[in-house]
Amino acid sequence: MKPVVALVGRPNVGKSTLFNRIAGSRQALVDDFPGVTRDRHYALAQWNDVEFMIIDTGGFLSADDDYFASQIKEQLTHAVREADAVVFILDGRAGVHPYDRELADFLRKEQKPTYFLVNKVESPKQEDDLTEFYSLGMDQFYQVSAEHGIGVGEFLDDLVDGFLPMEPEEAPDENIIRIAIVGRPNVGKSSLANKLFGENRVVVNEKAGTTRDAIELRVEHKGKTFVLVDTAGIRRKGRVREKLEKLSIVKSLKSLDDCDVALILIDSQEGVTDQDIHVAGYAEKRGCGAVFLYNKWDLLSEEEKNQKEFIKNLRMKAKFLSYAPVLTISALTGQRCHRILDEVLKVYDEYCTRINTGTLNRIIEDAVYREEPSLHKGRRIKFYYSTQVASRPPCFVCFVNYPSAVHFSYKRFLVNQLRQMIPLEKTPIKLYFREKTGKIDFSSKTRESERIKEKKKRITQKREKQRKEQSRKKQLRDQQNG
Numbered sequence: 001m002k003p004v005v006a007l008v009g010r011p012n013v014g015k016s017t018l019f020n021r022i023a024g025s026r027q028a029l030v031d032d033f034p035g036v037t038r039d040r041h042y043a044l045a046q047w048n049d050v051e052f053m054i055i056d057t058g059g060f061l062s063a064d065d066d067y068f069a070s071q072i073k074e075q076l077t078h079a080v081r082e083a084d085a086v087v088f089i090l091d092g093r094a095g096v097h098p099y100d101r102e103l104a105d106f107l108r109k110e111q112k113p114t115y116f117l118v119n120k121v122e123s124p125k126q127e128d129d130l131t132e133f134y135s136l137g138m139d140q141f142y143q144v145s146a147e148h149g150i151g152v153g154e155f156l157d158d159l160v161d162g163f164l165p166m167e168p169e170e171a172p173d174e175n176i177i178r179i180a181i182v183g184r185p186n187v188g189k190s191s192l193a194n195k196l197f198g199e200n201r202v203v204v205n206e207k208a209g210t211t212r213d214a215i216e217l218r219v220e221h222k223g224k225t226f227v228l229v230d231t232a233g234i235r236r237k238g239r240v241r242e243k244l245e246k247l248s249i250v251k252s253l254k255s256l257d258d259c260d261v262a263l264i265l266i267d268s269q270e271g272v273t274d275q276d277i278h279v280a281g282y283a284e285k286r287g288c289g290a291v292f293l294y295n296k297w298d299l300l301s302e303e304e305k306n307q308k309e310f311i312k313n314l315r316m317k318a319k320f321l322s323y324a325p326v327l328t329i330s331a332l333t334g335q336r337c338h339r340i341l342d343e344v345l346k347v348y349d350e351y352c353t354r355i356n357t358g359t360l361n362r363i364i365e366d367a368v369y370r371e372e373p374s375l376h377k378g379r380r381i382k383f384y385y386s387t388q389v390a391s392r393p394p395c396f397v398c399f400v401n402y403p404s405a406v407h408f409s410y411k412r413f414l415v416n417q418l419r420q421m422i423p424l425e426k427t428p429i430k431l432y433f434r435e436k437t438g439k440i441d442f443s444s445k446t447r448e449s450e451r452i453k454e455k456k457k458r459i460t461q462k463r464e465k466q467r468k469e470q471s472r473k474k475q476l477r478d479q480q481n482g
Helices: 015-023 069-082 098-110 124-129 131-136 152-161 189-197 243-258 274-285 307-317 337-351 357-370 408-421 446-481
Strands: 004-008 041-047 050-056 085-091 114-119 176-183 215-221 224-230 261-267 289-295 326-328 383-390 395-400 430-435
Touching: 004 015, 004 069, 015 041, 015 050, 015 085, 015 114, 015 152, 041 152, 069 098, 085 098, 098 131, 114 131, 114 152, 176 189, 176 243, 176 274, 176 337, 189 215, 189 224, 189 261, 189 289, 189 337, 215 337, 224 337, 243 274, 261 274, 261 337, 274 289, 289 337, 307 326, 326 337, 357 383, 357 408, 408 430
Parallel strands: 004 050, 004 085, 085 114, 176 224, 176 261, 261 289, 289 326, 395 430
Antiparallel strands: 041 050, 215 224, 383 395
């Protein structure tokens, strides 16, 4: 699961403004009037190739000051306990408020990693008035302006550094595999869940939107436990108006965050639609494994059942999931449904793959030797060292001298080399670049030989010096004896 970051603070300190800036969109309503945000608002964010979930919360108030204060505090408490890190936002113009002290005491009791941000700092003159914030018991704070972006980048650098798992994480229970069944409304998700479960556990109706909540079903297959999550259909944002449907879609997307493999259903009669591609994009962004399922295959005529053409069309429109297997099924009749869990097992095995560091470095070294990266400002991009930092999905980090200069096409080349050599043909792969020096340079074979030559040269010089010293001493002895 991706790290979760909660933004907290009293009303009108700029939480939603910072939320929109980090998320890269204007998802949260922003206004100078306090109390605009009341519910928890989730968004997926990314910084330095690290993805995390960010939560915007309502302004913290005492229970007697506002009709919604108790509900907002309850939502804030849930967000803090769900989060891996908390960002406490303060107002650099208004100074320390009694609510700030109350919230600081609450966060200390929760014992979550907390970052203190003093917002609305837009001029050097304000910096002299910020010392009072140390009275909240913090060691340090970041001076930022969420509206103008000042200081936000430096804060995010420190934030995501704590999220990159440089040590292997604890091995999950390999006997439990979570599967999310996702797709547009009325493509047969609930019918498939019932078929895999073995009985009619979920309500099925031809009317779109029958499933509202995410329903979990446990299935045993070949000694493994599968948790099937039947989700609500995901429609285009422009067509979603009812609050209940919005909440259902949020739970569907959260199911993708929690799952190991997503079963993406497509209606064979309608073919691949733009919304099918959007749903596939959600799965790809969340880094889970994926299997495409062309459902309702039994309703096609014999002339229409051109499986190669269907797969070719899907590959053209969803190139970003070219590694995902494709099956044609019928959830109603059970046609080829018995192959689904077997395919999920194959995807999951690759999804959990770990590779030793020596093998990984040899693969990267060989790839760089055969196809060197392009120059950056006249200098060669050098690959020093590579390591796997996580699995589910496999995540690799390459330490280079110019991380931001590695072109996306070269990154794609390295990912393809990893797919071929490990092999990892059915799982997403995450590849990151970090700056590092002092390791063996894969892009040049001469450094080690130069070091050896220099060592031999020093040894030769030392021996020559010893020979001359012995010759000088011999001459002195000859003179004394003569």
